[in-house]
Amino acid sequence: MQIRVVTLFPERFGPDAVDGVGGRAVREGRVGLAALDPRELATDPHRTVDDRPYGGGPGMVIRVEPFRSAIRQARSELAPGSRVVFLGPQGRRFDQRLAGELACLPGMVLVAGRYEGFDQRLIESECDLELSLGDFVLSGGEIAALAVIDAVIRLLPGVLGDPESARHDSFSDGLLEYPQYTRPEVIDGAAVPAVLLAGNHAEIARWRRKQALGRTLEKRPDLLAGRDLSAEDQALLAEYEAERRT
Ligand code: 9D3
Numbered sequence: 112m113q114i115r116v117v118t119l120f121p122e123r124f125g126p127d128a129v130d131g132v133g134g135r136a137v138r139e140g141r142v143g144l145a146a147l148d149p150r151e152l153a154t155d156p157h158r159t160v161d162d163r164p165y166g167g168g169p170g171m172v173i174r175v176e177p178f179r180s181a182i183r184q185a186r187s188e189l190a191p192g193s194r195v196v197f198l199g200p201q202g203r204r205f206d207q208r209l210a211g212e213l214a215c216l217p218g219m220v221l222v223a224g225r226y227e228g229f230d231q232r233l234i235e236s237e238c239d240l241e242l243s244l245g246d247f248v249l250s251g252g253e254i255a256a257l258a259v260i261d262a263v264i265r266l267l268p269g270v271l272g273d274p275e276s277a278r279h280d281s282f283s284d285g286l287l288e289y290p291q292y293t294r295p296e297v298i299d300g301a302a303v304p305a306v307l308l309a310g311n312h313a314e315i316a317r318w319r320r321k322q323a324l325g326r327t328l329e330k331r332p333d334l335l336a337g338r339d340l341s342a343e344d345q346a347l348l349a350e351y352e353a354e355r356r357t
Contacts, residue, residue, distance in 0.1 A: 325351030
């Protein structure tokens with residue numbers, strides 16, 4: 112996959128910008144990552160990227176031309192079928208499903224938003240998709256771009272050593288993970304659940320599924336809403352609830 116980031120802070124997308132397995136894929140060239148700085152493409156003597164808002168009011172607005180040139184330059188470097196993704200607070204909420212969709216593309220151009228806001232015509236004419244990390248205010252889209260890059264790269268074939276890890280990830284089956292334990296067996300009076308020590312693998316799998324379901328219902332009921340649970344999962348949830356009350 113080829114990734115281009117259009118940003119006023121290109122130095123934040125160097126070879127070490129992405130960590131973990133994704134960073135390795137970038138450093139080994141299995142993923143192409145490069146940043147384009149619209150300021151470099153601004154044609155006026157002062158290389159301005161913003162201007163005063165029509166209609167008045169406080170602040171400045173990002174001009175169309177420098178970003179448009181950078182986006183078009185980036186797009187020209189990518190294969191047909193690649194997408195231009197604008198990162199801004201009004202976008203579709205990013206989630207694992209969207210990460211999976213983006214991972215199927217040959218390339219993507221990520222356009223990092225700015226607090227001062229863009230001329231609306233830029234977003235409408237140059238971007239295929241607008242994406243947000245959630246309902247909180249960032250100063251710009253760079254951190255969001257890194258989050259999207261990380262989430263997408265680790266889904267590319269061969270990036271995780273073990274494809275099973277991606278499948279087991281929280282959210283890949285729409286549930287939170289079961290709790291994990293390692294030595295010692297007891298710490299500050301808190302014991303590891305006995306089922307994990309007994310070595311009955313069918314019982315362990317059943318217990319883990321029950322914990323995953325129960326914790327999801329407790330912490331993230333939205334993930335279960337509108338989902339049809341099998342009779343077996345419903346029984347496990349009932350068991351979880353009963354055990355919680357004792
Ligand atoms: C109140 C009007 N705008 C500020 C003048 C809103 C605004 C625009 C742009 C607030 C923040 C930003 C900068 N944020 C992003 O570019 C951004 C973002 C975010 O703030 N939250 C969650 N996801 C994202 S993705 C990009």
